[in-house]
Amino acid sequence: MYLxxxxxxxxxxxxKRRIEEVLVEPVQIICTFGTMGVSKLDEILEQLDGSDIYILSDADKEGRKIxxxxxxxxxxxxHIYIDPKFGEVGRCPRDYLANLLMRHGFYVDTSLIMKGKFYDERAVRDTGYIQSYSF
Structure with missing residues (x-):
């Protein structure tokens, strides 16, 4: 059960593994495995009623299809978009993913938040998600 x-x-x-390295809050992460059938996705959607759903797919043909x-x-x-230069979510640097997810309201490992090319001062100031998350 997720909180x-x-x-x-x-x-x-x-x-999924890369995202789990960055997040510090309990989030249900569902893998589509690229080419999941429509019936399987329909089944998943029934279980997700009332949840905030975020789509984070690769910057390739399959990602666009999903x-x-x-x-x-x-x-x-x-929909959360990654920079196409990384190609896949699993290849994104942890600091990049941390800042990207933080901008969308996720609590992330604060040790990964660095001022630099992926840092967004507005996201930190506006959301306050730089503070540690506690369960």
């Missing part, structure tokens, strides 16, 4: 109403949908296990499906069938989901 959070947030659900993060990613493509694969590598993406985003397109979720935009069509679950328009209220929030």
């Amino acid at each position: 959070s109403d947030k659900v993060l949908i990613v493509e694969g296990k590598t993406d 985003r397109k499906w979720f935009k069509k069938h679950l328009s209220e989901s929030t």
